[in-house]
Amino acid sequence: MGKPPLQIPGPLGVRPSRRWFSVLLGRWLYPLLLVFGELLPRLFDLLLSLAALLLLSPLLLWRGFRSRGETGRLFTPMELIGRFRSPFYRLEFAGSGRFRRLAVLFNILRGDLAFVGPRALSPEEARMVPVEDLVRFAVRPGLVSAFRLRRRVGIAYERESAVDREHVYAQSFGGDMGLAARSLVTSALGGREGGESPPLLNFFGVPIVNTSMAEAVDWILARARGELPGRLAFVNPDCLNIAYGNPDYKAVLWRADLVLPDGIGIHLGCRMLGQSLRANVNGTDLFPLLCEAAANAGLSLYLLGARPGIAAATAHNMQQRFPALRIAGTRDGYFRAEEEESVLAEINASGAAVLLVAFGVPRQEFWIDRLRSSLAPRVCMGVGGLFDYYSGRIPRAPQWLREMGLEWVWRLKQEPGRMWRRYVIGNPLFLFRVWRQARQPERFPLPPGREKRVADQTNADAEQGEAT
Numbered sequence: 053m054g055k056p057p058l059q060i061p062g063p064l065g066v067r068p069s070r071r072w073f074s075v076l077l078g079r080w081l082y083p084l085l086l087v088f089g090e091l092l093p094r095l096f097d098l099l100l101s102l103a104a105l106l107l108l109s110p111l112l113l114w115r116g117f118r119s120r121g122e123t124g125r126l127f128t129p130m131e132l133i134g135r136f137r138s139p140f141y142r143l144e145f146a147g148s149g150r151f152r153r154l155a156v157l158f159n160i161l162r163g164d165l166a167f168v169g170p171r172a173l174s175p176e177e178a179r180m181v182p183v184e185d186l187v188r189f190a191v192r193p194g195l196v197s198a199f200r201l202r203r204r205v206g207i208a209y210e211r212e213s214a215v216d217r218e219h220v221y222a223q224s225f226g227g228d229m230g231l232a233a234r235s236l237v238t239s240a241l242g243g244r245e246g247g248e249s250p251p252l253l254n255f256f257g258v259p260i261v262n263t264s265m266a267e268a269v270d271w272i273l274a275r276a277r278g279e280l281p282g283r284l285a286f287v288n289p290d291c292l293n294i295a296y297g298n299p300d301y302k303a304v305l306w307r308a309d310l311v312l313p314d315g316i317g318i319h320l321g322c323r324m325l326g327q328s329l330r331a332n333v334n335g336t337d338l339f340p341l342l343c344e345a346a347a348n349a350g351l352s353l354y355l356l357g358a359r360p361g362i363a364a365a366t367a368h369n370m371q372q373r374f375p376a377l378r379i380a381g382t383r384d385g386y387f388r389a390e391e392e393e394s395v396l397a398e399i400n401a402s403g404a405a406v407l408l409v410a411f412g413v414p415r416q417e418f419w420i421d422r423l424r425s426s427l428a429p430r431v432c433m434g435v436g437g438l439f440d441y442y443s444g445r446i447p448r449a450p451q452w453l454r455e456m457g458l459e460w461v462w463r464l465k466q467e468p469g470r471m472w473r474r475y476v477i478g479n480p481l482f483l484f485r486v487w488r489q490a491r492q493p494e495r496f497p498l499p500p501g502r503e504k505r506v507a508d509q510t511n512a513d514a515e516q517g518e519a520t
């Protein structure tokens with residue numbers, strides 16, 4: 053008996069079909085499509101930059117003559133690092149005045165830059181890119197990047213090179229067009245960044261700490277490990293509207309140790325006050341970062357609130373994501389008043405370092421404030437509808453909508469009956485009140501001594517940062 057024929061598992065063992073259309077498809081059309089897919093974005097950039105240069109040629113000529121007249125030079129080149137880590141010179145018209153940056157169209161025409169792509173880095177910045185993110189250099193740098201867009205709306209929580217890496221892997225022509233369109237919309241609506249970035253913001257007398265997501269997570273961990281307790285609240289325009297007319301809620305926010313800015317509305321409000329918000333530090337985006345940090349630090353969380361089963365499902369999902377995460381306990385938020393004692397006892401016996409309370413605003417803040425001396429967890433924070441998202445009960449707005457600062461439109465669509473007052477009436481009302489505050493700031497004083505406290509804290513953090 054002869055040996056059985058060798059079987060090669062997988063596609064290697066499959067003989068390619070000899071039918072004419074399979075040959076045409078496999079040998080010619082697929083490769084052509086791939087090449088075309090590579091060429092299409094470049095072709096688009098080429099044509100668009102050419103069209104822009106032709107259309108703007110009178111302006112460019114005027115600008116060129118002005119630069120020549122002023123400085124004797126046409127351009128001021130700046131060395132940056134481009135595709136495949138090769139250096140190139142980004143052009144800017146020499147001298148002062150407007151329209152200097154239009155010269156960048158020549159860079160796009162030449163192929164140094166694209167309209168959409170990771171930001172072109174300086175040689176020093178390029179040297180700092182971690183090795184796992186080097187793939188960002190596989191594509192042309194661009195004028196518009198996902199990171200810039202997110203930073204503009206205050207949701208750039210990850211490091212820039214990681215966002216760039218994600219962009220490179222997920223890149224498509226349609227995706228790039230979407231990114232460009234979103235950038236156009238946000239820059240038209242929001243304008244440029246501007247104004248100083250004070251450590252403490254004041255909206256209707258509520259002191260909001262102007263911080264970053266990473267600093268907020270560090271603060272929670274430091275308080276969870278330390279002696280000082282920490283009560284934390286997130287406020288969005290709806291909360292501030294409530295605080296405007298509810299002195300009890302405002303007093304609770306005054307007593308909180310840290311109040312954080314949640315949502316695009318605060319961003320717009322800051323613009324109206326001539327200030328700049330460092331980041332949109334909302335509970336929903338903070339939660340996974342907190343879970344990761346708590347898992348690394350060995351600190352446990354207690355999840356209290358939402359409908360029965362929702363907090364437990366959230367705990368399960370987060371433990372799947374971060375296996376080292378310790379959840380000390382969960383409990384729904386629909387217990388009777390007479391059960392409060394046992395709920396408290398259960399939380400305190402769990403040994404949790406951080407308690408997240410999801411009863412909705414302002415109920416959760418009142419609850420934490422009333423029971424502050426009876427709660428054992430070092431850090432207590434109100435988190436609103438957060439468990440509904442992380443349990444999967446309610447889907448969160450897609451990234452592209454969040455990048456335009458329009459997460460609230462998604463919420464409105466999900467629950468129009470409950471949300472229309474909050475957004476359709478609440479958002480314009482908030483902006484109107486901010487406009488009035490800008491005219492009469494003395495009507496809205498902050499709690500006495502709060503500005504100094506935050507300034508001291510900022511200095512202490514800076515010193516600690518220098519020491520480490």
Ligand code: UDP
Pocket residue numbers: 357358359384385386410411412413435436437438439440
């Ligand atoms: N909730 C609760 N107990 C109550 C009322 C509400 O646990 O007695 C929960 C509710 O299930 C939801 C959250 O509180 O998960 C409030 O969600 P919402 O979206 O209103 O919160 P916010 O807008 O304040 O973030």
